[in-house]
Amino acid sequence: MSHKSDIEIARAAKKRPIGEIGDKLGIPSDHLLPYGHDKAKISQDFINSVEDRPDGKLILVTAINPTPAGEGKTTTTVGLGDGLNRIGKKAMICIREASLGPNFGMKGGAAGGGYAQVVPMEDMNLHFTGDFHAITSAHNLLSAMIDNHIYWGNELGIDERRVTWRRVVDLNDRALRDVVTSLGGVANGFPRQTGFDITVASEVMAILCLAKDLSDLEARLGDIIVAYTRDRDPITCRDVGAEGAMTVLLKDAMQPNLVQTLENNPAFVHGGPFANIAHGCNSLIATRTALKLADYVVTEAGFGADLGAEKFMNIKCRKGGLAPAAVVLVATVRAMKMNGGVAKADLGAENVDAVKAGCPNLGRHIENLKGFGVPVVVAINHFVTDTDAEVQAVKDYVAEHGTEAILCQHWAKGSEGTEALATRVAEIADAGMGSFAPLYNDDLSLFEKIETVAKRIYRADEVLADKKIRDQLRAWEAAGYGNLPVCMAKTQYSFTTDPTRRGAPTGHSVPVREVRLSAGAGFVVVICGEIMTMPGLPSKPAALTIGLDDNGDVQGLF
């Protein structure tokens, strides 16, 4: 239907003043803190004032394993939210904020796509309301205070070789991955080797997204382990005395950001932790506040359901006391074909057999999600080249697995294209069919938690971990961290740790390369493969062609 690009559609949007969007949610203008005319934060007082209201119904949008064909998870989140509003429901969406830095490497993107987008697109790809800058400042203040403590006598006995807290910057800057600081003599401190990660990889980001309120934020910041002594005793942020000042830097960043969809429905866009070394979901405070303001809240989780939904359930829902009423699993015909062995260049031609061959990836995600006790609906995100026979093949496969697949055309048609999905999802959520439970209990050992995810979600035969890693897990259990959930960091492209193995592989093992304790965020990161926490710029970065045109419009960012 449309031949316009996402940015053209976004720029043509008939945005309503953000006060009107707040009105829809019953937020008094005093409690809506505007950033320009199309963005606002919700005051902490207002958030506190709605605490005792009943919760709306939470709907998670997740997806099959991503392929280069794209699956459209955020687009479907936006489309479903608009669809629910279209059929007369009071609904809103909660999604993550984009990181600024990577947009200067590869072109940035919309939040959603086609006629299912959140706007203002440009601001959301640039500074937005400054949340990530606040996180960068808070993170690096702690870094400076650690080195400052060492400089002024090191009363805590920090071992300079064992400072685990690095610095962050919201840019792709490979030169900062590995650096030596404090050179230049006595006045600059004690030289030591350290490095920078990108801001979204900061534990402060994960904490901000899991904290219930500002007190909880401060307590969690205090719990961060920043270094060890020569005797390997942990030194926390609280020991260094930084958590209060960090909380002050983060007090506005903790307030959810309100924007709107192209159809002028409310959206919270707040927080954006990495989906590998962190849990990859928008902030808990945004989701919880949304549940007080709307009858249906549609949210999403990073990557495919094996990573994103698993962490949403086992980390965010567990810690936040949330229970999803329904899960929408997004699939596309094209992605099914790629899982069925078709190359990206050949996706245009009808190939029902390949669709069928790829469906087991979808089937396994359905089974996994049902394992959490939540009802599942499959959304087939329509692409113009999909044929009726291909779509039917997916529907048939899903039906054989006791579930329903609904074709959605929100990309081309907006909410008109998700009426059927919205109607069905609302029915399911209203029926209260779910009996959500996380996959494992707090009291399981850390290694057993890893095994549970690996076997029940990834369908691996075994978890491989050498003695050093098992000893580390046991040491954390002895230190009182055994009750934490695990946060798996592996490739998003496969159920296995090998990104090339599509479909629904079996007979594989999960090698654990490293484990890290995020004591403030409250999880143990389990690294299975190479994880990059500071990207580099490509040889021709997008920044080379980004600029303002004669009208003052941004060019080259999208």
Place this chain on the structure above:
Amino acid sequence: MSHKSDIEIARAAKKRPIGEIGDKLGIPSDHLLPYGHDKAKISQDFINSVEDRPDGKLILVTAINPTPAGEGKTTTTVGLGDGLNRIGKKAMICIREASLGPNFGMKGGAAGGGYAQVVPMEDMNLHFTGDFHAITSAHNLLSAMIDNHIYWGNELGIDERRVTWRRVVDLNDRALRDVVTSLGGVANGFPRQTGFDITVASEVMAILCLAKDLSDLEARLGDIIVAYTRDRDPITCRDVGAEGAMTVLLKDAMQPNLVQTLENNPAFVHGGPFANIAHGCNSLIATRTALKLADYVVTEAGFGADLGAEKFMNIKCRKGGLAPAAVVLVATVRAMKMNGGVAKADLGAENVDAVKAGCPNLGRHIENLKGFGVPVVVAINHFVTDTDAEVQAVKDYVAEHGTEAILCQHWAKGSEGTEALATRVAEIADAGMGSFAPLYNDDLSLFEKIETVAKRIYRADEVLADKKIRDQLRAWEAAGYGNLPVCMAKTQYSFTTDPTRRGAPTGHSVPVREVRLSAGAGFVVVICGEIMTMPGLPSKPAALTIGLDDNGDVQGLF
């Protein structure tokens, strides 16, 4: 009169919604981009739309050499603005933004003091509208692009040893002063020694504060010299291709920030370059826009008049086509006493002789300012312990120098305390008595420009500079930079380069230690003494006691 602290007064302020403050200036609400309910940016379209209006009158507030007794320059700027409004004039003020980082070392402060303040004080000491974060991002994007260019083949032939562009962070972090980057092997680039400065020291900050509009900003960013080849040919930001993307990152930061005084009068708070290696004034775009919106614009310059006013005149006014209609020179009885040899502990006792002995510092500043062809009024910023005889001594001294000194009590009384000053300043400005001219012409040689400032402002006998420095200046002249003004970096505490020499010394020389070319900002920095561009935190940083109290109010920041 008041025993309340600045923060208590600021928190008790009866702020008006920022839209009402915009109304006073005739800014339509569409063109006022709010940040919360008490801060807003002015849209670029609106700024463009007022371009052809006549200018109001520009009044500079400057001061004697600072002493530990304090002089109250910003306080007087605010008080005079409020005083002009009180006597029925349409007036506004333009001041600088505070840097975030240093507040976590030493306690932050008000913009102004007592009953002459700009609010919201807390936001202005924290993230405010995000301008400095945008500058940090733009600066460091360029840094990343330089290393990225070298990494991907170094087509420009950048000599890694001669990369002059460092990185910045808005924190006091001594560990980052001197670092080695790109360690860790081939994938991380070529190791080289570099460092971080604090954000306010960035040339990007100076450029933002001198650029006329976004096109001028982009052109100036392009002109930044970031490195040299092995043949010592300069490599610019434009060669690296970063200026367009940097401009996109800075487009909102270029818009002036509107806030209000305690008396609900409009204030632009925008930009904050270092006053030593840069020119230390708020942005040109704020000042120029203010001149279109108000009949009287009161602004200030960093440090004492020997540095701040000199740079205001020779750099900002020269480049921006501005001409001050009057200058207010702030002095205090206490500062006169300290210039007269009294220790800070003894300032409480009446000492008319010491006041008289210190007055020559004031007298020389009066003479210097008159040398720019502008009328001068002295404002005596009243302190509770000042006696009538001491105040009279200052008035008599000033009168002997053909000028008028007016006692001001804005700290205790707000605009009621500056009625007399405001009335006199308006009379002088309206009389059009000024015939402003910078101290030297563009075509003087760079060394002669340094000599002009040193001899006519500092009253030095000579400028000392070794051959290497003189050769460097000649090389820049040959390369086409000879027409630039000089930006002097020396101690603020004395006319000389020795911070302990108060009063009005003579017979001294000015040793030039180093010269630097800020080709984008458009000046040659002349360093006469130790200049610190990355502060450290003290042994007990303010951050240790900063936090939120049970009401969610910030504690320990002030």
